Amino acid sequence: MIIAPSILAADFSKLGEEARAVEAGADWLHVDVMDNHFVPNLTIGLPVVTSLRQATSLPFDCHLMIENPQRWAPGYAEAGAYNVTFHAEASEDPIALAKDLRRAGSLAGLAIDRDTLVEPYLDLLPHFDTLLIMTIKAGFGGQQFMPELLDKVRAARAHAKTGHLDLRIEVDGGISADTIAAAAEAGADAFVAGTAVYSAADPVAACRKLRALAESAVSTGGSSV
Known part of the structure; x- marks a missing residue:
């Protein structure tokens, strides 16, 4: 199970410190890049990510909510x-x-927004390492989890099993102690959590609690991931 705190919920005035604050409990650091075109919000870009890379040992999980990703993605x-x-x-x-991303040195992930069907993209999954399924509408943090979107996770996990794919299925949006079990049972094995981690008194403990809840949900009868 992968727990990936989202810096969208962190204090942007001290991003390096905020990244280091979750190192003991997180697997990845989820970095939300928004361009105020693809989504109606503006966050950070490549120069900030490059600087932040020097501040923490956590692997970066960069989620590009941007137009023209073929121009910018390899830079990350x-x-x-x-x-x-x-x-x-x-x-x-x-x-x-x-393919360009792999040549540039990273894994490749495909994201599916709230209103997009997953079925047209299932045959593309062998070309990807990660499928990120939004459980909210992309663009803003702090939104309420939409459980009906887990049907996409179930469909993707079933397809991955049928094709014997080594695919990470990630969910992003409203993931908390109240929702992570349902996402894990549906077949997700990577979880982006912003507010649930960075609003906690102890972000590391929050990460560990989320992981335990996801692992328990799977071990007690959810999907095997």
């Missing part, structure tokens, strides 16, 4: 990101971009 891989995910809705040739 070259900057040292472990996984770079771009949106299916923004990409003209997802497979070509996945």
